[in-house]
Amino acid sequence: MQTFRRYVLGKVAWYLLVLVVAVIANWYLPRLIPGNPVDIIISQLGGNATGEQAKHIYEVYVHEFGLDKPLWEQFLVYMGNLLHGDLGTSFAYPGTPVWTLIAQSLPWTIALQVPAILIGWLVGNALGALAAYRGGWFDRGAFLSSLFISSMPYYCLAILLLFGLAIAVPLFPASGGYSFANTPELSSDFLLDALGHYWLPFLSLVVVFIGGQAVGMRSMAIYELGADYVNYGRSLGIGDGRIVRYVFRNAALPQVTGLAISLGTLVGGALITEIVFNYPGVGSVLFGAIRQNDYPVISGVTLIIVVALVVANFVVDIAIGFIDPRIRAAQSGER
C-alpha cells in the first residue's frame, strides 16, 4: 500500500503540472499574437459607430477584459475567476456567461458520446478478439473493413451517412437534436423526438469507434495468442474457451487505457459530427463562436476540452496502476 500511495502522489503532482501548463497555454497563446480581440470587435462594428463611440466602446471592452493591466495581473485575475467557475461573458450574446452556454450544450455532447464510446468499445473488442482467434476469411474481412472505417476521418463518414440515410433515403431527420416545434423538456413526447434525431449522429460515431477498437484488439490478441503461456496451456490440454478468456484479459489491458482516454476526449472528440448534424452540443457552440469571433466562448470550450482530457488521463494512470502491479512497481523504482 505504501508503494501505491507513492505512485498516486507522484501522478497527482505530475498531472497538476500538466494542468497548470495547459491552462497557462490556453490563456497565453492567443495573447502571443499581435492585435487583440477588441480591435476585431471594433472592426466588426464597422461604420455603425462614429469615432467617438468606437473609442468609448474600445475603452469599455479593454477595461472589461482587463487588457489595460500588466500581463501578470491579467493572469491572476483570470485564475481567480476560473477558480470561482467564472469563464467570462460571451461577446456574441452580451450578458450571457460563457459557462451557461457550455452548460446548455454539454449534456447533449455527453449523451451522444458516452453510449457511442461504451458500445463501440464492447462491440469493437469482441470483434477484434474473435477475428484474431478465428483467423481465415472472417479475420481478413473484419480486419480490412475495420481498417478502412477507422482510417476514414470520422466526419467524412458522418457526412456520407447524413446524405445517404437522411436525404437520399429519408429514414432519419436531417438536422438538429430535436424538432423545431419542440422545446427541451422532460416529457415522453420530447424524448421520443430527441431519440429519433439521435440515431444518425450516434451511428456515425459508433461505427468509426468499433473499427478503431477492433483493429487495436486484433493485433493485441494475435500477439497474446503467440505467447508462451498460451502454448504451454495448449500443451497441457486446457480447453480453448479458457485460453481465450486468459488472452482476452491480457489483451484488454491497453484497450482499457484506450477506453478511458476516449472518455476523456468525448468533449472534443466529435466537434465536427455535431456541426454536420446541427446537433446542439459543444461542437456547434464552438463553430458558432468561431464564426462570430466570440473569443471568451472559444477559450472556454477549449479549456473544458483540455481539463476533461487531463482528468481522464489521470484516472487512467491511477486505474492502470491499480489493475497492473507491474506498472506500479516500475514507476516507484522497485525493479
Added chain:
Amino acid sequence: MLGSFRRNTRFQISAGILLVVLVFAIVGPFLPGRGNPDALPGKLFDPPSWRLWLGTDNFGHDVLTQLMYGTRSSLVIGVVAGAVATLIGVVIGTLAGFRGGLVDDVLSGITNVVLAIPAFVILIVLSDALSNRNIFTMAVVIGVTSWPWTARAVRAQSTSLRVREHVDVARLSGAGTARLILLEVLPYMASYVSMAFVLQLAAAILAEAALSLLGLGPSNVVSLGIMLHWALLWESVRNGAWWAFVPPTLLLTVISFSLLMLQTSLNEVFNPRLRTSGAGRRRAMQPALGMGPVAAPVGAGIAPTEADVAPGARP
C-alpha cells in the same frame, strides 16, 4: 530490399493510389481551362453536366477545378507539417535518447507535458489567434503541435541504439557526439523515421481538414477541408447537392486510407518478421510499448497507434 517492395501488394496498391492523387493535384491545375480556381463558370449548385463534370459549388466555382487546387493545398500542408513535426521529433528524441541523464529528463519532461495537452485544442487556439492564415503558417502550426509522439518513439529507439557495438567501436575510435549521432545512430533509424513521417503526413492532412471545417482554415486558398466547410455552411447536404461534398469527402478518405496502408506496407518491408503468415505472424506482431500518442489528436480522426509503429530495430 527493392524486391520486397515489388512483392508487397499493399505497397503497390497504396503507392499507386497516391501517385494518381499526386498527378491529379500537380498536373490538374495546368490543364486547359483550369488555370483559375476562382473563376465562376456557373451558378449556385449547378448539377454535373458535360461542361462541368462535377457541377458547381455554392459560389459557382467549378468543383473539379476546386478539387485539384484543394488537393494540392492539402498535400502541401500535409508534407510541410509532417516534415516540421518529424524534424522536431527526431532532433528532440535523438538528443534525449542519446545523451541520457539530465538532458533526457528535461526533454522527456517537455515531451510528456506537450503530449498530455490535446494538440487539437492548441491548434484551435493558435489558428484562432492568427487572423491572417496562409498554407505555410497553418502547416507550421500543425507541425509544431504534433511532434511529441514522434519524439517519444525516436527516443526509445536511440536509447537502445546508444549501447550497440558499432556505436561503441566508433566512440572508441574517437568520434564526437555529433559524428556518432549523424553517422552511427540516424542511419539506423531512417526506415523508422520515414514511417513516422508518413503517419504525421496523414494526421496533418486530416488536422487541416478538421480545422478548415471549423472555419479556421487558410484564408484566400481552397483546400479539401475548406470545400467541405462551405458545402456544410450552405447546406449542400440538405439540398441534395451531393457533387459539392461527396468528392472532397471521398478524396480525404482515399488519401488517409492509402497513407495508412502505405505505412503498414513500409513496416512489412522494413521489418521482415511482420511478413510471415500464420503462426509466425502471431509471434511477430509485438507492439512496442510506450509509443504512440497518449492523447489521440482530438478530432483529427486518426491516431497513430502503438501497433502502427512497431520498431524496425531492436537491441
